[in-house]
Amino acid sequence: MDSKEKAFVNAKDIINQFTVIIRTAYIHDPGNIAVTTAMERFIALMSPFIEAEGELMLELRGEFFYINDKRVRYPLEFLPNFDFLSREFRRRGLGSIAFKDTLQHEDIRIFLKAFIASIFSETTFETLEKSMSGIDSIKVGKLKKIRTAGEGEPDVRRVVKKTYFNAVSHTRAVMSKLKAGEEVSMRKTKRVVESMVDLILEEEQLLIGMTSIKDYDEYTYNHSVNVSILSVALGQRIGLNRKALTELGIVALFHDIGKIEVPKEILNKSTSFTEQEWDIVKKHPFWGVRALLRMKKIDYTSIRSAITSFEHHMYCDLSGYPKPRQPLELDFYSKIVTLTDNYDGMTSSRVYARIPMPPDKALSLMMEKAGTQLDPTLFKFFTNMMGIFPIGTLVMLDTKELGLVYQSGTMFLNRPQVLVIINSRAEKVESYVVDLAEKDSDSKFVRTIVKTMDPNKYKINLADYLL
Ligand SMILES: [Fe+2]
Ligand SMILES: [Fe+2]
Structure with missing residues (x-):
């Protein structure tokens, strides 16, 4: 191993330590001992690298960090820090930071102050760049967008809106085709979900924001899209790759597809269900399996969708429905969908005539079920994603x-x-x-x-x- 490769071994630790400095600086004053200690460790980790390469360029491209053009891989325990750092970069439109060999403690201090202050400015990146203009050892670069959605916020919002409603109308089309007994292929759904996944990777919060608007006429379609978005966003948080996220997005989108067989009068009832009506509603997991296995081609995704359709009301402790004959562990995607379906159901108004619950109340109710009906680890990631006060509260x-x-x-x-x-x-x-x-x-x-x-x-x- 030459000195260059040896230095690269530390790449993941460098990024991790950089995050530690920023997190510490958010809480303490940059002159604080905790910040200084974290900074010393950071510089110590970086020095051999800068010695070997002359410069250390930390860059965010899409969802990944690169150091001097090499993608940095990292173990799972680093995920929260990497995730945090990439969001902090994105919030500021920051794409890269180059550290040069003349780097001093004081320069990092100036950077930290500028970095934190910049978030309160309207022109985040420009403010940061300006504050750093006198420092030669640290240079910041603007974030390059992979997908060109046009410049500026309003256009991004427009794309988000379009993607969301496109998914809703696609879901409506698929469901009515299946209802009419027509053949449906998975191809178009895959494309629709892929475009949602791409957008969630870049604009997670905006997409989650779309799911908080519960004011619609056709509950089932919007609900399906919401559950898909929330599931993909959660999947991203736990580190699933793009291919798995697309599959999860499709599985989640189709979780309630069995509702095509539930009579409209029952589905849209504004009062509570009678016992007989409940018996019908409770069959939608079976009917979903049937509809999904009738798709044009049975492949891995349609089978996974069928499994989740079957399991999404069972709950982790099997206290829901249908009751399996033997104890079983829910499929991983089912565990995710159980959680997101619960949340969207509780916070929506058109589900079984319930009054919509404020998001924070829904989360605290779900907290009581974490560990029994809901998977506790996934729930932790979910609350982390939604915040204590989810968007729209x-x-x-x-x-x-x-x-x-x-x-x-x-x-x-x-x-x-x-x-x-x-x-x-x-x-x-x-x-x-x-x-x-x-x-x-x-x-x-x-x-x-x-x-x-x-x-x-x-x-x-x-x-x-x-x-
Ligand atoms: Fe359902
Ligand atoms: Fe549902």
Whole structure:
């Protein structure tokens, strides 16, 4: 092994340690001993590398980090840190950081300050770049988008919206074709789901935001797409690759396909089901299997879909339905779909005439089922993804401002970004986004969530704000 290769062995540790510095700097002042210690270790890890190569270029391309053009692989225990760092990069439009051999402690300190402050600026990357312009040993580069969705936020939102509604209408088409006894192939579904997966990899939070809009006429189609999005996003968090994510997305999209056989009058009932009606509804897992195995070609994905359709109401402890004859462990995809289906069902209004539950309440109810009905590890990843206050939650701040959670907090789960719609004088205003991680000059948080509220009570239509 030459010195270059030897240095590369540390690549994953370098990135991991870099994340540790940033996480520590979020909590402590850059002069704090915890930050200094983390920085020393970082520099020690980097030195042999910079000595061998003259420069260390850390770059984010798509979902992966590269060091000097070489993709960095890492063990699973590093995943939360790598995930955190890539989101921090993306939030700032930051694509690369080059460290040169003249690197000093002080330079890193300046970088950390600039890095953290930049998130509160409207032009995140430009602000960061400007603050670093006097430092020669650290150079930042702009994030290159792999997919060109046009420049700027509004276009990204447009693409997200289009992808979402495209998936809804595709689901509607597939379900009505199956209902009419026509043959359906998996090919188009695969393409639709692939485009969702690509978008989730880049704009996870925006897609999750789409699932929080529950105001629709046709519950089943939107619900299927929501469960698919939430499942793929969760799958991404636990490190599934793109191929597996696509498969999971399809499986999740089809979990309720058996509902095509449930009479519309029952499905759209606005009052509770009678016992006989329940017996019919409870057959949809079987009917799903039947529909899926009738697809044009039976392949691995259709079989996995059939399994999940069959298992998605069983629960991990088999306390649901149908009851299997022998004890069994749910398929991995079924465990994921059980979780996301539960969440979307509880937070939607059209499921079995239930009143929609605020997201935080749904999560706390699910917490009670984690370890019995729901898989506890997956649930942990899920809450981490949704934040304590999922997107779309209506919250009251200590400033008396009222707003909707817009993007979950990367550093503090209880400090998301909030879209304020009612100001502290109880006036409806042109909405503006505030970041609850923001601190004032005394290092105190500027705003804090006091409580969550029910948007229906206030006649607030999420779709008006999030679309
Ligand atoms: Fe179902
Ligand atoms: Fe469902």
